[in-house]
Structure formats: C-alpha cells, structure tokens
Amino acid sequence: MKKIGYLGPKGSFSEEAIHLFIASQPELNDSLPELIAFPTIPRLLFACNDKEIDLAFVPLENSTEGQVGVTMDTLGQTEHLFITNEFIHSIDQCLLAHEPMPLEQIERVYSHEQAIGQCRDFLENHLPNAQQITCLSTAEATHRISSIRENWAAIGPRRAAQLYNLHLVRECIQDATLNATRFVLVGHSLAEMSDGEDKTSLLVIAENTPGALYRILGEFAKRHINLSRIESRPSKRKLGEYVFFVDVDGYVFAPPIQDVLWALKEEHISVKLLGSYPKAHPHERIF
Numbered sequence: 001m002k003k004i005g006y007l008g009p010k011g012s013f014s015e016e017a018i019h020l021f022i023a024s025q026p027e028l029n030d031s032l033p034e035l036i037a038f039p040t041i042p043r044l045l046f047a048c049n050d051k052e053i054d055l056a057f058v059p060l061e062n063s064t065e066g067q068v069g070v071t072m073d074t075l076g077q078t079e080h081l082f083i084t085n086e087f088i089h090s091i092d093q094c095l096l097a098h099e100p101m102p103l104e105q106i107e108r109v110y111s112h113e114q115a116i117g118q119c120r121d122f123l124e125n126h127l128p129n130a131q132q133i134t135c136l137s138t139a140e141a142t143h144r145i146s147s148i149r150e151n152w153a154a155i156g157p158r159r160a161a162q163l164y165n166l167h168l169v170r171e172c173i174q175d176a177t178l179n180a181t182r183f184v185l186v187g188h189s190l191a192e193m194s195d196g197e198d199k200t201s202l203l204v205i206a207e208n209t210p211g212a213l214y215r216i217l218g219e220f221a222k223r224h225i226n227l228s229r230i231e232s233r234p235s236k237r238k239l240g241e242y243v244f245f246v247d248v249d250g251y252v253f254a255p256p257i258q259d260v261l262w263a264l265k266e267e268h269i270s271v272k273l274l275g276s277y278p279k280a281h282p283h284e285r286i287f
C-alpha cells in the first residue's frame, strides 16, 4: 500500500483535496493509499525525500493569495523529488466558532497564513479588532479553538466544522468568489509522458547580471515554448538575489525543451528539473 503524506491534521484543505485527487485517479483507486498527516510542509517533503513515505501532496499556489513560498523553497532544497501530478481545488473559507455569535463579539481569529491572506478584506471590514493568530494549518486552527470555550473563531473548510464540532458562523468569506489552490503530488521518479498535454516545472538559478533573465526567457521564446508561470523566490544567499520557478508547456524530453536545457547549460545557467506531468484542466467553476 502506497503511503501519501499531506498537511494535516484531518479536516485541512489538503486532506479534502487529496481525497478528491485520489478519486480522480483510477490507478490509485484500485489499492487505496494510506494517508499520513504531517504538521508542516518541510517535514512532509523531507519525509518524502528520505523515502519514509512514497508521495507527498502539497499546496503550491492560490489564485487569490499567490505562491506558497514554503513549498517552493523546500522543493528547491530537496534532491530526490519530482512533481508527478497537479490538482486544482476550489477553496471556500468559512468562519467557525463554538456557537452562533455576532461578529463584533469575536476577539481572536485563528488560521493558516494563506487562509488569513485569502480573507484579508473580510477581516479588515468585519473583524477589524480581532487579534489574528497564525497556525500551522486551517485544521490545526480549528482543532485549537475546539477545546476552549472562548469568543474565538477559526477560518477553515466547511468540513472542519463537523469534524471539530463547531458552528458555521459565515461561509465563503474569501475575498475572491472564485478561489482555488493548485496542489502538486511529489514522488521519487519522473512521470512518464502522458497521452494529453504535459507541462514541465523548472527551477532556474540566474546570476544577478544585466539581461540574465532576458537571456533565459529568450531561449524559450526562440523555440516557441509557452511559459505558463514564472515566479521568483529569494535565493537566501544575499539580498536582491533570486531563483526563478518556471512552468513551460511540453514534456521535458521534447526536443525544443531539451534544446533550451542545453543552451542554458552552455551559458552556465543552472537549472533543476522539478518535474514533468499532465496539465490539469480545472472545471470552469474554478476559473
């Protein structure tokens, strides 16, 4: 039985998404994997890197709040991991508390930083005086308030209300109605080319010199390779130095992508392959 790790505890958006992802994958449905909750994303990804688990399921970016930096940074640090699938899950944030209560009475709001970021306008407009407390996940926030009878609330998934015996004070409190998170499944080997459209994720380490990014992008443009995402993260070596996460259309062994990788190597630009995997086509309700 395959072991898949996710950001827990039970009731997190990650858990909700992994169940839907498994249901969408006939080959995983034949022998259901064992799901293991981890308290943090680095612990989860390093457990996979060290082969304690077969696969890790992690959030990578959200349509409202943007990149999940900790996932990107940890993928950059691990050595034996490849993204093998992506899965887009629609996210509805709910405000949960012990009992129905007027918003003015709520003194504290607990949640994961991504969830707090997705509800920034709601918090500013409706709970301007509530203290915001960041937790390791939305489910951890929900679990924390469930054992203490105070005027505290948590932001998290609808299902967490049932699991932790809480009341739904408000639903869909995120700032953008269409709110979705892209999760990726990460494993130990490169996925094979699919029957449909694939994409390739690369981590490119550019020098801080004039035109460095221009030259990198030029290699893709020359070969008509479509870039679907480019994001920077600090290199963590010095202020103002960045690494770039680039997603391009196509499977990594397709000749034009191989040509780009050779060209970048010749220019001494270092590139780490993060994976090649089937492109997700989310339902139009999501985007």
Ligand SMILES: O=C(O)C(=O)C[C@]1(C(=O)O)C=C[C@@H](O)C=C1
Residues within 6 Å of the ligand: 007, 011, 012, 013, 014, 015, 059, 062, 068, 091, 112, 114, 115, 136, 137, 138, 139, 181
């Ligand atoms: O805290 C959770 O419930 C998670 O699964 C993490 C996470 C994230 O880091 O993006 C997942 C989806 C939502 O965007 C909010 C939080």
